[in-house]
Amino acid sequence: MAEKVLMKGNEAIAEAAIRAGCLHYFGYPITPQTELAAYMAKRMPKIGGVFLQAESEIAAINMVYGVAGTGKRVMTSSSSPGVSLKQEGISYIAGADLPALIVNVQRGGPGLGSIQPSQSDYFQATKGGGHGDYHLIVLTPSSVQEMADLTALAFDLADKYRMPAMLLADGTMGQMMEPVSLPEPSCHTVDKPWAVTGTKMQRPHNIINSLYLQPEELEQTNLARYERYKEVEANETRWEEYLMDDAEIAVVAFGIAARVSRNAVNAARKEGIKAGLIRPITIWPFPKAPIAAAADKVKAFISVELSMGQMIEDVKLASECKKPVSLVSRCGGIIPSPDQVLDAIRKSAGGNE
Amino acid sequence: MKRINLFCGHYGSGKTNIAVNFAFALKRQGKQVAVADLDIVNPYFRSKDSETELAEAGIELIALPFANSNVDLPSLPSNVYGLVQRKDRYVIMDIGGDDRGAYALGRFAPYIREENDFDLFYVVNFYRPLTQTAQDALEVMREIEAAAGLHFTGIVNNSNLGAETTPADVVVTFGKTEELCDLCGLSLAFTSVDERIAEDVVCKKVFPLHLQKKIY
Numbered sequence: 001m002a003e004k005v006l007m008k009g010n011e012a013i014a015e016a017a018i019r020a021g022c023l024h025y026f027g028y029p030i031t032p033q034t035e036l037a038a039y040m041a042k043r044m045p046k047i048g049g050v051f052l053q054a055e056s057e058i059a060a061i062n063m064v065y066g067v068a069g070t071g072k073r074v075m076t077s078s079s080s081p082g083v084s085l086k087q088e089g090i091s092y093i094a095g096a097d098l099p100a101l102i103v104n105v106q107r108g109g110p111g112l113g114s115i116q117p118s119q120s121d122y123f124q125a126t127k128g129g130g131h132g133d134y135h136l137i138v139l140t141p142s143s144v145q146e147m148a149d150l151t152a153l154a155f156d157l158a159d160k161y162r163m164p165a166m167l168l169a170d171g172t173m174g175q176m177m178e179p180v181s182l183p184e185p186s187c188h189t190v191d192k193p194w195a196v197t198g199t200k201m202q203r204p205h206n207i208i209n210s211l212y213l214q215p216e217e218l219e220q221t222n223l224a225r226y227e228r229y230k231e232v233e234a235n236e237t238r239w240e241e242y243l244m245d246d247a248e249i250a251v252v253a254f255g256i257a258a259r260v261s262r263n264a265v266n267a268a269r270k271e272g273i274k275a276g277l278i279r280p281i282t283i284w285p286f287p288k289a290p291i292a293a294a295a296d297k298v299k300a301f302i303s304v305e306l307s308m309g310q311m312i313e314d315v316k317l318a319s320e321c322k323k324p325v326s327l328v329s330r331c332g333g334i335i336p337s338p339d340q341v342l343d344a345i346r347k348s349a350g351g352n353e
Numbered sequence: 354m355k356r357i358n359l360f361c362g363h364y365g366s367g368k369t370n371i372a373v374n375f376a377f378a379l380k381r382q383g384k385q386v387a388v389a390d391l392d393i394v395n396p397y398f399r400s401k402d403s404e405t406e407l408a409e410a411g412i413e414l415i416a417l418p419f420a421n422s423n424v425d426l427p428s429l430p431s432n433v434y435g436l437v438q439r440k441d442r443y444v445i446m447d448i449g450g451d452d453r454g455a456y457a458l459g460r461f462a463p464y465i466r467e468e469n470d471f472d473l474f475y476v477v478n479f480y481r482p483l484t485q486t487a488q489d490a491l492e493v494m495r496e497i498e499a500a501a502g503l504h505f506t507g508i509v510n511n512s513n514l515g516a517e518t519t520p521a522d523v524v525v526t527f528g529k530t531e532e533l534c535d536l537c538g539l540s541l542a543f544t545s546v547d548e549r550i551a552e553d554v555v556c557k558k559v560f561p562l563h564l565q566k567k568i569y
Contacts, residue, residue, distance in 0.1 A: 179515050
């Protein structure tokens with residue numbers, strides 16, 4: 001590993017993207033992800049890359065669509081309201097089977113909402129967001145180190161499966177500073193025979209498009225895409241378990257909520273309560289297996305979220321409602337406290353005895 | 354000790370923590386102290402986070418009424434003018450990062466220059482990716498001076514790797530600090546170090562920092 005530096009989460013994403021060979025960035029400033037764009041603005045001109053502040057989020061995502069069609073690594077970033085604006089373009093990119101990275105450093109919503117941290121774009125990220133049948137690979141970092149590592153991984157997965165990937169962070173992850181070992185620069189080697197790079201009069205035209213004139217053809221394309229999604233679900237589901245071996249209470253949380261929850265789990269253990277944590281790292285594909293397995297062992301699940309309760313639905317589905325699932329949440333830009341989570345753990349532990 | 358103490362630097366270099374700790378240090382010496390949060394760049398993690406502790410210590414905090422709220426406006430508290438012109442107390446100003454943050458200071462530069470009783474400290478953390486060398490740190494320094502309309506008077510070495518910092522991590526940056534001092538012709542005001550490891554950092558001017566507790 002390389003020497004450590006102290007970085008903001010937003011900067012770590014930007015530098016990791018550059019090191020993953022992303023030389024094209026299109027965006028529009030919005031708090032709390034602005035440092036990402038600012039970092040790109042400073043670095044890209046020095047390394048022969050492109051930083052372009054578009055006239056809007058909609059323009060930026062369509063620039064991403066264009067570059068993605070050429071097979072180059074490309075990204076955009078925004079925060080919640082800006083990501084809503086990008087949804088049409090994201091659907092087109094998914095419909096054209098193109099790899100690209102979209103970063104959402106979430107803030108409170110709905111509407112213009114707030115500039116403080118949130119996780120209330122879970123539904124948008126995992127259940128569509130844009131129109132049509134499609135998925136994004138959605139990665140949820142829980143440290144500044146993971147902001148960097150998962151950015152590199154997101155580019156690799158997007159290339160491998162020819163689909164857009166999303167890094168779903170929140171304002172705190174974007175703003176907080178932690179030491180990071182940056183990944184070594186890599187040059188991506190995935191063959192992209194579909195890319196629009198000029199025929200040189202030696203091959204038929206490649207066409208990047210999401211429009212199908214025959215319904216049967218569109219259906220076949222969608223079916224083939226969903227076969228690929230099955231592969232992603234089988235191979236790329238990622239999660240971390242903490243003290244789950246003998247756990248009676250399973251806390252499920254990602255991102256900043258997982259950090260708070262980990263502290264609460266430690267505090268519960270000190271009180272003799274067997275609590276554990278399942279931290280999804282991908283939320284699509286959702287880690288159904290560890291939750292299904294826990295459902296046969298634990299007394300109860302607690303979903304900890306910075307939203308009114310969105311991931312809780314996936315926890316209930318994955319556990320097939322075999323055990324009660326409760327929600328600990330704050331919203332509007334507020335982070336639940338470890339004490340709030342600890343209280344819920346105590347309640348779940350006591351309530352079933 | 355100058356009446357006005359200004360902390361500028363690359364964003365994320367540690368200005369806020371130093372400004373707040375500096376205020377407490379002056380207060381402990383029995384001085385009347387006011388802190389002004391002039392950060393127009395950073396939406397999170399600012400000196401207003403220490404509002405309660407400052408109030409308890411009897412340190413006046415001048416901050417935007419909507420700092421830490423959802424109002425994303427790069428405006429300045431109107432009573433900062435009072436601080437600059439009311440000369441009965443020591444003033445510490447926490448300025449936003451980079452040249453963008455330093456423009457806020459430019460507004461007050463004529464008054465500060467006129468009174469001519471100030472120190473403008475350049476806070477540097479050599480573990481920040483865009484200020485890893487003395488040369489890069491100097492570049493940021495010059496950009497800030499141009500925006501602020503004031504020249505720096507001293508260097509603060511705040512090199513750290515957050516919670517993972519070891520004394521050796523700090524010591525190894527002394528060379529770069531000297532190099533920066535040589536390049537800009539200023540001397541080191543102090544080396545600020547997390548109080549938990551400050552004792553093990555052997556150098557002349559160590560300033561121990563009490564950092565805010567995190568819940569995550």
